[in-house]
Amino acid sequence: MSKIGFVVTNHQSQKLRPQGRELLYAFIESLEKSCKHPFELYVVDNGSEEPLEKNEKYHIIEIE
DSSP states (O other): OOOEEEEEEEOOBTTTBTTHHHHHHHHHHHHHHHOOSOEEEEEEEESOSSOOOOBTTBEEEEEO
């Protein structure tokens, strides 16, 4: 069976988007509940202040 690929951008910083991680985790939870097909999730971290924690639920692409 083939998989679907999803790509989402994320940024977290106190100045521009302090709730960035909270929004990302809410998106992931919603995706897991609503997508009924196997999928891979790619998170593009757009220069966040703190690196995104590695997790088996997604792949991380960092942009500095």
